[in-house]
Each structure stands twice: as C-alpha cells, then as structure tokens.
Amino acid sequence: MPPAKKAPRRPRRSRAAKSAPAKLLAAALRAQSEGVFIAERGNDPRGLRILFVNDSFCRMAGHAAADLVGQPHGMIHADRADVERLRRWLAEAKPGEPLLGEGFLVRRTGGSIGVAWCFDPLFDADGRLTHVIATYRDQTEKRRLQEALVHSQRLDAVGRLAGGVAHDFNNLVSVINGYCEILAAHVSANPQAMRDVAEIHLAGRKAAALTQQLLAFSRRQPLKSRILNLNTIVRENVEILRKLIGSAGQLEAELSEPLPNVRTDPAQIQQVLLNLVLNARDALRDRGRIVISTSLTEIPPGQNSRATDTPPGRYVTLTVADNGTGMDADTQKHLFEPFFTTKPEGRGTGLGLALVYGVVQQSGGSVVVRSAVLVGSTFEVHLPVCDEPVSAPPPAITPLASVRGNETVLLIEEDELVRKMIMGILTADGYRVTAAGSFAEAALEPPPPRPFQLLIAELEGDGEKSARRLFKANPALRLLCTCQSEESKGGLRGMKPGHHARLNKPYALSELLRAARKLLDA
Numbered sequence: 001m002p003p004a005k006k007a008p009r010r011p012r013r014s015r016a017a018k019s020a021p022a023k024l025l026a027a028a029l030r031a032q033s034e035g036v037f038i039a040e041r042g043n044d045p046r047g048l049r050i051l052f053v054n055d056s057f058c059r060m061a062g063h064a065a066a067d068l069v070g071q072p073h074g075m076i077h078a079d080r081a082d083v084e085r086l087r088r089w090l091a092e093a094k095p096g097e098p099l100l101g102e103g104f105l106v107r108r109t110g111g112s113i114g115v116a117w118c119f120d121p122l123f124d125a126d127g128r129l130t131h132v133i134a135t136y137r138d139q140t141e142k143r144r145l146q147e148a149l150v151h152s153q154r155l156d157a158v159g160r161l162a163g164g165v166a167h168d169f170n171n172l173v174s175v176i177n178g179y180c181e182i183l184a185a186h187v188s189a190n191p192q193a194m195r196d197v198a199e200i201h202l203a204g205r206k207a208a209a210l211t212q213q214l215l216a217f218s219r220r221q222p223l224k225s226r227i228l229n230l231n232t233i234v235r236e237n238v239e240i241l242r243k244l245i246g247s248a249g250q251l252e253a254e255l256s257e258p259l260p261n262v263r264t265d266p267a268q269i270q271q272v273l274l275n276l277v278l279n280a281r282d283a284l285r286d287r288g289r290i291v292i293s294t295s296l297t298e299i300p301p302g303q304n305s306r307a308t309d310t311p312p313g314r315y316v317t318l319t320v321a322d323n324g325t326g327m328d329a330d331t332q333k334h335l336f337e338p339f340f341t342t343k344p345e346g347r348g349t350g351l352g353l354a355l356v357y358g359v360v361q362q363s364g365g366s367v368v369v370r371s372a373v374l375v376g377s378t379f380e381v382h383l384p385v386c387d388e389p390v391s392a393p394p395p396a397i398t399p400l401a402s403v404r405g406n407e408t409v410l411l412i413e414e415d416e417l418v419r420k421m422i423m424g425i426l427t428a429d430g431y432r433v434t435a436a437g438s439f440a441e442a443a444l445e446p447p448p449p450r451p452f453q454l455l456i457a458e459l460e461g462d463g464e465k466s467a468r469r470l471f472k473a474n475p476a477l478r479l480l481c482t483c484q485s486e487e488s489k490g491g492l493r494g495m496k497p498g499h500h501a502r503l504n505k506p507y508a509l510s511e512l513l514r515a516a517r518k519l520l521d522a
Contacts, residue, residue, distance in 0.1 A: 035059075049072060180200050234294065237273060272318075283376075291320075300312055316382075365382045367380070409433045451473075455479050457479075458481065480515055481501070501519055
C-alpha cells in the first residue's frame with residue numbers, strides 16, 4: 001500500500017501580513033467622526049483605563065491623546081454618577097446589551113460639552129468581560145434645537161394666555177372708555193368735572209394700548225397691512241427718535257438704496273422701530289451710539305436647519321445696533337416674553353419687545369438678536385420682500401352729517417357691562433334695540449314689529465350659523481361684527497359689499513355709531 005500523501009502545508013503568514021488587519025482597524029477607528037475610545041476593565045473607582053482614543057474624541061474632550069491614554073475615563077465626566085452607573089452595568093453586562101446615556105464632558109480648556117454615549121462590552125473566549133468600546137456623539141446642536149423648541153412652545157403658551165387676558169380686558173376697557181364719552185356729554189358745562197373725565201379717558205386709552213401690545217405678542221392683533229418701504233418709515237421718524245435719545249448718545253441712519261418694499265402695518269412697524277431704539281437708548285453708556293440700517297438679505301436653501309431659523313427667501317432687514325451694556329445669555333432666553341424686563345421698577349412694562357415679536361411674526365418675518373455683555377446688542381428684523389408698488393395713502397375720513405336713526409337693531413354681546421353700555425347709547429340715538437347675551441337668548445325675546453335691519457354681534461362658536469339663519473330670512477340685514485382679534489370672523493359669505501363691516505375691540509362709542517349709520521345708509 002503506497003504511503004499516504006501529506007497534506008500540503010499552508011504557507012506561514014508573515015508578521016507584516018498579520019499586522020495589516022490591525023493597522024486597518026486602528027485607521028478605521030481613528031477616521032470615525034464620532035468619538036471612540038477602547039478601555040480595559042479594572043477595579044479603579046475612577047473608571048475604565050483608556051488604551052486607545054481616536055482624534056474625534058480628543059477634539060470633543062479638548063485633550064491630547066497622550067493625556068488620555070492610561071488614565072481613567074471618569075476624569076473627563078462632569079458627573080460622578082456616570083462612573084457609578086457604568087460599574088453597576090459591568091457587573092451584569094451581556095453581549096449585545098450596550099449601556100446608553102447622556103451627560104457632559106469636562107474640557108481641558110474649561111467649560112463642558114453635552115454628549116451621548118454608548119458602551120459595548122467585549123468578552124474573551126471564556127466569556128469574561130475584558131474590554132469596553134465607548135462611542136461618544138456631540139449633542140450640542142441637538143440640545144440647541146431642544147432649547148429653541150422649548151422656548152418657542154413657552155412663547156406660544158404665554159401668547160395664548162396673553163390673548164385670553166386681553167379678550168376680557170378689552171371688554172372692561174370698552175366700558176370705561178364708552179362711559180367716559182357718555183359722561184363727557186353731561187358734564188361739558190363743568191370744566192373741573194370735564195378734566196376729571198378726560199383723565200379717566202386718558203387712563204383708559206393707555207390701558208387699551210397695553211391690550212393691543214398683548215394682542216400683538218399673541219399674534220391676534222388686527223394688522224392694517226399696506227405695501228410700504230422701510231426707508232420711508234425710518235426717514236419719517238429719525239428726527240423724532242434723535243430727540244427721544246437726547247444727550248444719551250448719537251443716532252445714525254445707514255439706509256440701503258434702492259430697497260424693496262414689504263407688506264406690514266405702518267403704525268405697528270413704526271412702534272417696532274420706536275421700541276427697539278428706546279431699548280437701545282436705555283442700554284447706552286458713555287459715548288453711546290445707535291445705528292439704524294436697512295439692507296436686502298437673501299437666505300439660500302439649506303441654511304434653515306432649525307425650526308426657529310428664518311426660511312429661505314428674500315428679506316428686507318431693518319437693523320438697530322448699539323454699543324451699550326449688552327445682555328447675557330440668560331436674559332436673551334426670556335427677551336420676548338411679556339412683562340419680562342431688566343429695567344428698574346416704573347421704567348418699563350416688559351411689553352415693548354413682546355410687541356416687536358408679535359408684529360414681526362404676524363407680518364411673516366422674524367427677529368434675530370445678537371448681544372454680548374459690555375459690547376452691545378444688535379436686533380435684526382427680517383420682513384419678506386413684496387414686489388408690489390407702495391400702497392396709496394388711505395383717504396381722509398369725513399364726519400357723517402348725522403349718526404342718529406330709528407332702525408331696529410339686534411345686539412348680541414355676552415359681556416353684560418358692554419351690552420348695557422352699547423344698548424344705552426344706541427337707544428339714546430333713537431334706535432330700537434333688542435339686546436341679548438347670545439343668539440339663543442335673543443330667540444326667546446318677542447319679535448320686533450318689523451324685521452331687524454342691523455345685527456351687531458361677534459361671530460364666534462355657533463354665532464355664524466345663527467347669523468346666517470337671520471340673513472337667509474332677511475337678505476337686507478346689515479352686519480356689524482365686533483371682533484376681538486384678526487382671527488375672529490368679520491362677515492358672512494354672500495353678503496353684498498358695504499352691507500357688512502368689522503369693528504375691533506376696544507372701540508370708541510363714536511366709532512360704533514358711525515359704523516352702524518354707514519351700514520344702514522349703504
């Protein structure tokens with residue numbers, strides 16, 4: 001029997017060939033965009049002893065590799081509990097069950113960085129855990145997005161609250177101002193009483209202005225938008241603003257020409273400019289300087305990675321910059337919240353920047369703030385470009401020859417004080433008024449001798465359906481909507497132009513009488 005042939009011996013791999021995969025693995029770990037280190041398990045209470053660390057981790061932690069290798073990983077963790085949690089996990093770790101967590105690393109240069117980590121166990125042939133591979137991911141951008149989202153949600157919640165408060169406050173202000181107008185007619189022959197009534201009315205108008213600022217913040221204030229040019233707004237107000245600043249500092253205007261137009265409320269954008277300049281004035285120090293500038297800004301796609309970023313497009317930018325005291329990061333977080341102010345008591349309501357935020361948001365724009373303590377602040381208002389020509393100025397309002405009448409009026413007003421006031425002034429002017437707190441309540445009243453000719457109501461809830469039934473039964477009915485905000489319904493489809501109008505609260509009784517007479521005379 002011939003001898004068995006020996007199997008051919010495999011050629012031995014050289015040491016260089018054996019080390020090639022190890023070098024490739026090390027190169028792959030170093031090339032990782034996420035921070036990676038390999039550590040061996042030990043009994044050091046300060047954490048795992050680092051054996052290998054890649055460049056991304058070194059940049060993340062702010063340490064050189066030589067400073068980390070051989071050291072316990074707990075030296076860079078801000079919270080000691082992170083190491084304790086890892087030690088408990090090591091005692092029960094199983095293959096395929098990593099330890100996940102989030103926290104902060106302490107950088108060598110000072111400060112900290114938010115990270116998320118994943119620890120994966122490595123076991124030997126006998127099933128003993130010998131090493132751990134740790135992967136770290138920078139969470140700075142994620143935390144910034146979360147903070148921006150929380151801030152946006154907080155502003156939205158505060159805006160809803162402010163809008164609700166303004167709704168009830170509007171009714172009270174309407175009553176105060178309305179009865180002032182009624183009382184003024186009775187005391188016109190008494191100068192002292194007339195002065196007292198005038199002071200009450202002045203306080204009522206100030207209260208109405210505060211209500212409008214709350215509504216502006218909650219983005220429910222009616223805007224009378226027109227096409228305008230911001231350069232014109234700045235030029236018309238720059239001299240007045242210089243007088244308001246006085247000796248506190250210098251005001252300069254740097255206007256870009258030509259500048260596209262925007263669509264916004266001219267009165268409200270003027271108030272925005274005024275509030276920004278006055279805030280800058282209050283922050284000025286010696287040799288203070290405020291610069292108002294305009295420019296065209298184009299934001300290309302891809303630069304609005306966060307929900308709070310300005311969307312891509314063409315914007316006209318109104319900038320108010322100062323070299324004053326500036327603001328710290330904590331102050332900037334609460335900057336646009338109503339009633340938040342850093343000014344001394346009695347010097348600010350905390351509603352100025354809230355109004356700025358609301359008006360700009362309602363106009364489809366955004367506000368960007370940059371500030372540093374003892375350097376100054378820069379506010380940038382971005383409004384979308386409008387390619388339409390500047391709107392013609394509104395026609396002058398001519399007083400009506402008479403506002404008295406004898407028509408039948410149905411008044412629906414849920415607030416009893418407002419209802420009594422309006423009913424009283426309409427009745428005094430000769431109108432035949434049926435007043436109720438709701439449409440359901442009005443249905444219980446005996447019908448008037450002739451159909452209603454004017455309906456004064458707020459069309460919220462089931463109000464629109466009830467008003468539509470009245471309109472269907474009487475197509476000649478006129479409608480005057482008393483609205484709390486721009487979101488409120490201001491009319492009914494199918495009504496002829498001129499047969500319906502809206503009146504935003506708080507309104508003067510003279511405005512109500514003129515609006516009613518104009519509708520009835522249409």
